[in-house]
Amino acid sequence: MRLILLGPPGAGKGTQAVYLSELLSIPAISTGDILRAEVKAGSELGLTAKRYMESGGLVPDDTIIDMMRSRLADQECAGGFLLDGFPRTVTQARALASLVTIDKVLALEIPKEVIISRLGARRSCPECKAVYHLEHQPPQEEGKCDGCSTDLIIRADDAPETIRSRLEAYEYQTSPLLEFYSSTGNLVRIDGDRSIAAIKADLAKLVG
């Protein structure tokens, strides 16, 4: 299965990506996680990406497409994959279409007010990538990841000013992908403003 998880920041892509990856035994590839690792390592790619990420804007298409072209050619992707956070522009989607055929595009949809509240209360595990919400999905021990006990962090780009720019980037650059993929016929829209369990159940049916 070659899947794309589409949706605005805070739609629950990261949480559902971990779930689907385990369910289907395919790698979940998050461009955001790859870029954050590059920033942490201080690589050339990380230095380029950092300023875009900090401002809440998108990293240039050429950089992302080159990065993903080599990633998708990896042996680990041979049996399928799930993309989280890529493509994010129509240019990226066209480049992806020239590399592989996508089976399904799963679009998580949530209202803007819900996104803002979710991102403001989000806590992330930098180690295993688990995602928590202070109110709706708190960790068992305050500030610690349930799975690996790592200290949870607030992502730098979850600051209120940056959230606004990320939402704009989604609206103007990424949401046209809904149209793009509905014309290719493999788009499935999912109401993301429900419990994690209800969404998981829907996704399991869709990919089962």
Ligand code: AMP
């Ligand atoms: P995410 O973790 O998916 O929310 O991504 C965090 C940040 O990484 C985004 O706000 C962008 O700056 C950058 N980024 C991630 N994926 C892409 C992409 N496909 N195209 C451009 N920038 C990206």
